[in-house]
Amino acid sequence: MNHSKTQSGRRAVTKTMLMAVCSAILAMATADTWAQTATYPDKPIKWVVPVPAGGGMDAVTRIVSAGMATALNQPIVVDNRAGAAGTIGTGYVVQSAPDGYTVSTIDNSLFTTAHLVFSKLPFAGPKDLKLVATLVRLPLVLAVPGNSPSKNFQDFIQSSKANPGKISYGSPGVGSPLHVGMELLQTRTGTKMQHVPYRGMGNILTDLSTGTIGAALVDFGSAKSFAESGRIKILAVATEKRLSQMPAVPTLDELEVKNVPISLWFALAVPAGTPEAAVTRLAHAAQVSLESPEAKSKFETIGAQVFLKTGPEVTAFGREQVAFWESIVKPMAIKLD
Numbered sequence: 001m002n003h004s005k006t007q008s009g010r011r012a013v014t015k016t017m018l019m020a021v022c023s024a025i026l027a028m029a030t031a032d033t034w035a036q037t038a039t040y041p042d043k044p045i046k047w048v049v050p051v052p053a054g055g056g057m058d059a060v061t062r063i064v065s066a067g068m069a070t071a072l073n074q075p076i077v078v079d080n081r082a083g084a085a086g087t088i089g090t091g092y093v094v095q096s097a098p099d100g101y102t103v104s105t106i107d108n109s110l111f112t113t114a115h116l117v118f119s120k121l122p123f124a125g126p127k128d129l130k131l132v133a134t135l136v137r138l139p140l141v142l143a144v145p146g147n148s149p150s151k152n153f154q155d156f157i158q159s160s161k162a163n164p165g166k167i168s169y170g171s172p173g174v175g176s177p178l179h180v181g182m183e184l185l186q187t188r189t190g191t192k193m194q195h196v197p198y199r200g201m202g203n204i205l206t207d208l209s210t211g212t213i214g215a216a217l218v219d220f221g222s223a224k225s226f227a228e229s230g231r232i233k234i235l236a237v238a239t240e241k242r243l244s245q246m247p248a249v250p251t252l253d254e255l256e257v258k259n260v261p262i263s264l265w266f267a268l269a270v271p272a273g274t275p276e277a278a279v280t281r282l283a284h285a286a287q288v289s290l291e292s293p294e295a296k297s298k299f300e301t302i303g304a305q306v307f308l309k310t311g312p313e314v315t316a317f318g319r320e321q322v323a324f325w326e327s328i329v330k331p332m333a334i335k336l337d
Helices: 003-038 056-072 082-096 109-113 153-162 176-189 201-211 220-228 276-290 293-302 311-332
Strands: 045-049 076-082 102-107 131-136 140-145 168-171 194-199 215-219 233-237 265-271 303-311
Touching: 003 131, 045 056, 045 303, 056 076, 056 102, 056 131, 056 140, 056 220, 056 233, 056 265, 082 102, 082 109, 082 131, 082 265, 102 109, 102 131, 109 176, 109 265, 109 311, 131 276, 131 311, 140 153, 140 176, 140 201, 140 220, 153 176, 168 176, 168 201, 176 194, 176 215, 176 311, 201 215, 201 220, 201 233, 215 220, 220 233, 233 311, 265 276, 276 303, 276 311, 293 303, 303 311
Parallel strands: 045 076, 045 102, 168 194, 168 215
Antiparallel strands: 102 265, 131 265, 131 303, 140 215, 140 233
């Protein structure tokens, strides 16, 4: 008997059996994944907001999640997990199971530049997150205390130049779009101010209204009630056109402050690796919510502009934004432990 042929035959049989077992396991795993996503969602979804309640991101999330819960026929529980400029809550989401049941609202900085600013980050930048859909853009405004002697933008710049380093400004954290925006504003106007980082927009506006800080770049939705009550004054808007809600307030461009590309956008994101079927389902629900008359009416009251991108379009947008914001933040060499 030829032993070498017998051994070769046994090896061939064994290899065939192993391939069959592997194929069966893969088929079962694929069938299980399909079954899970086919019924998705079949339980409540946790939506993490990585900032305190009360600001623009929180307000937008609650508006959008309400409509999405109806579209998905499942409860959506909003969970505020603030701290470290939003990186704590975002890290929690990234480290959650990528099954579509833990999602998050993120902004420009959390997706594009947090990995450049923080040396110890609980996630590895944009590669750990998948954009499901962009939601809204919020117009940004430059504000000062209501009792500030600066009657307009020109007065504020003159005062800042006369008192270099003495006027403080607040932002939601180092490296945030509002921090970067104020740094760019100083560069363009030849001024020097002192940065004071905060945990959330609500705290910034409270301290701004009492004069604890002298200025802030804030989203209009959060600032609106403070401005209407006279607790703060809005000196300029960082938008292409004047806001319809404040037609008398000039844009930075009108004030000859050029090339300050400041905008704040919010998006719905999930951990990388989330099944595409779940991502598609979430994106469709987000679209339904954003296009509802109820959501549009509420967005108008806070000055938010619907900014919907999904599928390949939102993926391309994410890549473009990473390149754009990195080009601005890298030269600033901002680093935090």
